[in-house]
Amino acid sequence: MTLDPRIAAVTDRIIERSRPTRRRYLDLMAEQAERGISRPRMSCGNFAHGFAAAEGDKDRIRTIAGPNIGIVTAYNDMLSAHQPYARFPEQMKIFAREVGATAQVAGGVPAMCDGVTQGQDGMDLSLFSRDTIALSTAVALSHGMFEGAALLGICDKIVPGLLIGALRFGHLPMLLVPGGPMPTGIPNKEKQRVRQLYAEGKVGRDELLASEASSYHAPGTCTFYGTANSNQMMMELMGLHIPNAAFIQPNTPLRQALTRAAVHRVAELAASRQRPLSQCVDEKSIVNAMIGLLATGGSTNHAIHLPAIARAAGILIDWEDFDALSAAVPLIARVYPNGSGDVNDFHYAGGIGFVAKELLGADLLHGDVVTAGADSLSAWTANPELAGDQLVWSEVTESRNHTMLRPVSSPFLPDGGMRLVQGNLGRATFKTSAVDPERWTVEAPARVFSDQNAVLKAFQAGELDRDVVVVVRFQGPRANGMPELHKLTPTLGLLQDRGHRVALVTDGRMSGASGKVPAAIHVSPEALGGGPLSRLRDGDLVRLSAEDGTLEAVGIDLSTRELAIAPPPPAGTGRELFAMMRLHADDAERGASAMLHLMEQEQPVTESLEHA
Structure with a gap:
């Protein structure tokens, strides 16, 4: 197939930049496949522990009669998206037996709900829960009892965490198994x-x-197109689901049929030792995930998560890659909060099947990637349905709702709506796809805060009822764990509706559901440790422009300013337990991960991201 030369250029740049780290990763996976821990290499005592309680499957596991699938589950019944997973393991064991395989729950991982913790102290744990999930996934798979794995997770940090951990066992084939959105x-x-x-x-x-x-x-994923549902889209376009399983609602016959198909597929790949995760997650599949994110107006949180996922596979990407791809990829979907309909409406309109068909047809996706869920990425141009008891896929031919899904030939916007802004205040991400183009440039006096609750108090006191750039600093990964500041969205939106020119600048995150207010988020370097935001003062004129890529304190030599005093480290709600992760976290552009940062220090890289 031909490929848009702009996308080819970005891919080639990533391949070249990643050459030494990717080689080292693939060498490790080859060594693990050849000599790593596995059932045939275990001592009898080790092995007996692993099947002692395997009721109904003990003899098959003991005699290695077929592949054994490890289930890593993020089930809990407080998180609506993950409540349907309660009965998946017992069903999956039955599905495995149907094809001569077995399955065991390898372990559980934590799954916090950002919707519950949004604006609360617990949100300071949210980003680092991703690293905790990755570590928990590694613990689960470390037993060596498995020839393949099924990863049960959906939401914000959970899918990235599962994938980061699983990639360290990339010599095994794996699929992610979604649970579907609520009605x-x-x-x-x-x-x-x-x-x-x-x-x-x-x-x-x-x-x-x-x-x-x-x-x-109700049970199921929240239906807006935030980080959780952006996760699902990316896993589809990386080929890590059964094709287009993401947006089928829980507790339906079709949902169960797709879970069954996922178990059968993992068993097939494990038996034939084909399509290990390390082959499926490569430079091209990471680029496909980025393209899907841009084409659908997905969550800005993945400007952090995708670099971290990529690093776990030895691949180095940066925000300039996002920016270059955004210029090449049109916006062809509008899903709430970027449009009126939710992910159920999106799926009915044609969903990922339509997106994949359009992007592949316009040479905007790598069609030659190795996919786990089917034999080729072309399978993702069809959506699943039941014909009697049979699972079939119907080719998507057109959009059923042109207010939500449009062809590449007549997109909503000519670009993907995620832009790099930079200047003397640092580098940041600006999501233009949700913002009226008339508001892509804001130049106004700054009002500087170190706490989002202080912003709300200032609003209530009438202090923000004017043109203003609200700066919320000391919200980066090293300061307090980089919480989302979605709590500010209604307030800033109200100021904008009153006719004011309003923008947000922060080294924190905004939710994947961030909306209509222009925002420079993930500002790097962060304020703690001397980033430029720590030198900004109330009244300084700030220019934020997605049109020319500017993030600037106008006419100010920040180097002459003293650093602002940072707030004390967060404590309470368990936040003090994450001090190690805050201390060692690297920049947002590299994924804001202490775990990956320390891993690379232990095995030094010969090339790294460098910026002028």
Whole structure:
């Protein structure tokens, strides 16, 4: 196939940059496949421990009669997206037996809900929960009892964490197994309206809670196109799901049929020792994930997560890669908060099947990647359905809703809507796909805060009712774990609706559901340790422009300024337990990971990301 030369150039740059680290990773995976821990190499005592409680499967595991699949699950029943996983393991064991395989739950990983912790102290643990999940995945798979694995996880940090951990066992074939979105609740515009009324003090807590409970109301993933559902899209375009399984609702016959197909597929790959994870996650598949993210207006959180996932496979990407791809990839989907319909509407309109068909047809995806869920990426141009008891895929021919999905020939925007902005305040990500182009440039006096609650107090006191660039610093990974600041969205949106020119600049994160207010997020280097944001003062004129890629304190020599005093390290709600991760975390552009940073120090890289 031909490939758009702009995408080819980015891919070639990533391959060249990653050459030494990728080679070292693949050498490690080859060594693990040849000499790593496995059932045939175990001592009898070790092995007997591994099947002692395998009721119904003990003899088959003991005699290595077929492949044994390790299930790594992020089940809990507080997190709506993961509640449906409760019965998956017992079903998956039955499905494995159907094809002469066995399955065991290798281990569980934590799964926190950002929706529950948003704006609360627990959000300071959120980003580092990804590294914790990766470590837990490694513990689960370290027993050597498995010839393949199925990873049960959906939400924000959970899929990246599972994949980072699993990639250290990349000599095994694996699939991620989704659980599906909850049914659609109240209209998104109504939810947004009530949130804004609450921010203005025009409705009370009871009305707000009733609205929220009508939106988040059932088992399944939240239906807006935030980080969780962006995860699902990326896993599809990386070929790590059964094709287009992501957006089939829980507890339906089709959902169960797709889970069954996933178990059968992992068993098939494990028996034939084909398509290990290390082959499926390569430079081209990482580029495909980036392209899918840009084409659908996905979560900016993946400007952090994708570099971390890539590093776990020895691949080095940066925000300039995102920026260059964004210029080449049109926006062909609008899903709430970038549009009116949710992921259920998106799937009905054609979903990932339509996206894959359009991108492949326009030479905007690598079609020659090694995929785990099917034989080639072309399988992702069809969506699953049941014909009687049979699972079949129907080719997607056109969009059923042109307000939500459009062909590449008539996109919503000519670019992917995720831009790099940089200047004397550092480097940051700006998601343009959710912002009116008239607001892509804001130049206004700064109001500087070190805590998001202080922003809300200033708003309530009437201090922000003007053109303003709200700067929230000391929110980076080393300062407090880089929490999302989604709590600010209704307030800043209200100021914008009053006619003011408003922007947010922060070294923290915004939710994957961040909306209409222009924002420079993930500012690197972060304020703690001397980043430029630590030298900014109230009243300084700040220019943020996605049009010319500017993030600038206008007419100011920041080097002459003293550093602002950082807040004390966070404590309480277990945050002090994560001090090691904060201390050793690297920049957001590299993935904001202490674990990967220390791993690379132990095995030094010969090339790294460098910027002028």
